[in-house]
Amino acid sequence: MFLRRALACSRLLHRVALAPPLVRRYSPTIYKPDGTTHAVKEELTPLAKHIRDTVLATGPISIAQYMQLALTSPIGGYYTRGQVFGREGDFVTSPEISQMFGEVMAVWYVMHWEMMGRPAKTVFVELGPGRGTLMDDIMRASKRFQSFYASIRSIHFVEKSPELRKLQHDKLGCDWNVTATVGDKNDTGKTPLSSASQRHGGVEVGWHDVLEQVSVDGDCVPLVMAHEFFDALPIYKFEKGANGQWSEILVDVADSNAAPVLPASPAQLRGSLQSAGDDSNASHFKFVRARGVTSNAAMVLRDQRFDSLFDKGDRVEVSPESARVMIQLADWISTNNGMGLIIDYGADWTQGDTFRGIKNHRFANPLTSPGSMDLTADVDFSYLRFAANGRAKCYGPIEQGSFLHSMGIQARLQQLLQSTNDSKVQKDLVDCYKRLTDVHSMGRVYKVLAVLPNSSSGSPVPFAQPTAESSSKPEAASP
Structure with a gap:
């Protein structure tokens, strides 16, 4: 079964191969804690x-x-x-x-669209679409599958930032003058479809502040993508005291004596609470x-699991907020x-x-x-799996490198390498492939989770069937 699915991925990617390589040339970046020190308070911005x-x-707070x-x-x-992504961003x-x-993501949606019986109407919904690059690539690759592309009725972006909406x-080549300007609202309080995409054959594109505003026809199958969306949702932090009670970690004004200063954490994990502490004296705030x-x-x-799993x-x-969004998404x-x-x-x-x-x-910091x-x-x-339990079926997460390899990214890389004689472009393609898949880069730290209806049968490519235990409760941190 797995071999047949792998061969199917390869065949689907071969149909995408007609598209030329798009040179983006983002050199590998290794994130390191900033060791800069400051002796004076930073500027107090508005x-x-x-x-x-x-x-x-x-x-x-x-x-x-x-x-x-x-x-x-x-x-x-x-x-x-505006520019928060890319080399000129952060x-x-x-x-x-x-x-x-x-392109690999497009193949995943096409494959499962076919497994679901090729529904006649679909809509793409992307949460946190960044600059629109991912959806642009998905739509461009989808054009290679005419029946699938013909099923797409609209694209919905869940995005609050006016600058990112622009x-x-x-990126999608929309015409602002077709309907209302982005940000205008109709009598229902919902943001209307803002424009029609000329680049993708007239598929309507709409912007919404929150997922609740997305409304699609009952006979349309939603194809949802949430790429680097949940990591930016607000978190609360707590510490378990000697008496078994949980204390919340808050943000205070640095020169306030309203509460004791939080002691240094013994676990200094990748830019954690104290990771950039060298410049903490410059900040107007403290934990x-x-x-x-x-x-x-x-x-x-x-929930009692927090008492039983942690010391x-x-x-x-x-x-x-992540649980709330996941519950709605699963339903x-x-x-x-x-x-x-x-x-x-x-x-x-x-x-x-x-x-x-x-x-x-x-x-x-x-x-x-x-x-x-x-x-x-x-x-x-x-x-997220715990929030969706009973509402939808979750598969994974699996590492991004494993997902991309199982879906045939190596075959796509070979196609792109063969399409150009430019050695610099070829090197860039290999470097980008390594950055996406290598366990020392994005391949391991990034994970992929699939969500399917409760009515679905079988596991999606390339995921294994979840166990009852993995679906029932969150786990404690590994030692």
Whole structure:
């Protein structure tokens, strides 16, 4: 069975081979903690002043609230900026590295569309579409499969940032003047379809602030993609005390004595709580431990598994917003007989010290210069599976390198290498392939999770059938 599926992947990718190599030339980047030191306080920007005033007025705030303000505030939030991706931005995503990534994803959707009986109507829904590169590559590759492409009725982007919406619009070659400007709202409060895509044969493209605003016809099968979406959703952080109670880790003004300073963590994991501590004196903010049990701790950690799986001194990062989105996504996919892929960096267990900033392709203190960097935390895939349990079937996660190899990325690489005699282009193609698949780069840290309806039978390519135990509960961090 697996061999037949592998051969099918190879045949499908061969049909994509007519597309020429798209040279993006993003050299491999190794993220390293920033060792820069600062002796004086950084500039107090309007956003930093707003966060400071909020803390002074209400007391220390949750990390989740800090993330929301730093990333999406209209007075300087990170995602209100335009160029946050690529070499000129702060980080590079897999679709920006190579066209092969999006082409492989297109093949996955085509293969499972055929396995589902080739439904006549489909819609693509992408959560957090970045610059639109991934969907652009998926649609371009999909044109090689005429019946599948003919089934696509519309594309829906779940994206709040006006600046990123403009980039997505330009990438897909949409005409702004067809209907309402992005951001306008109709009488129902929903963002209408903003334009029609001229580049992809007139397929309508719509933008929405949240998944709840996406509305499709009942006979349309949703094809969902969430690539590097869940890692940016707000998290709460907690630490288990000697008395067995969980204390919340909060953000306070650096010169405030409202709460004791959080002691250094023994686990300094990739830009974690103290990873960029060398410049902590420059920040206007600091981490503190709540004096008592907060309402967040009481609500988020009320499940007994958190008491049974963790010991005193352990920290956990939990994203209730991720669970909420996953529940809705699972219900939607099952109700509409759709399919989805979730691709992100993370682990299949709960971790405690992964919250960090990313700036200029390096890890940075997440409390420094709010609004100037991306804030992120590793995705807890076990938590997503737990949220979807009983609502939809989850498969995986499996490592990105394993997924791409199983789907035939090596065959696609050979096709692209044979299509050009330019040695520099060939070298770039190989470098990009290695970066996507190598265990020392993106191949291992990034994971892929598939979501299918409860009514589906058999496991999707290239996933194994999940066990009852893996679907029932999140796991503790590995020792």
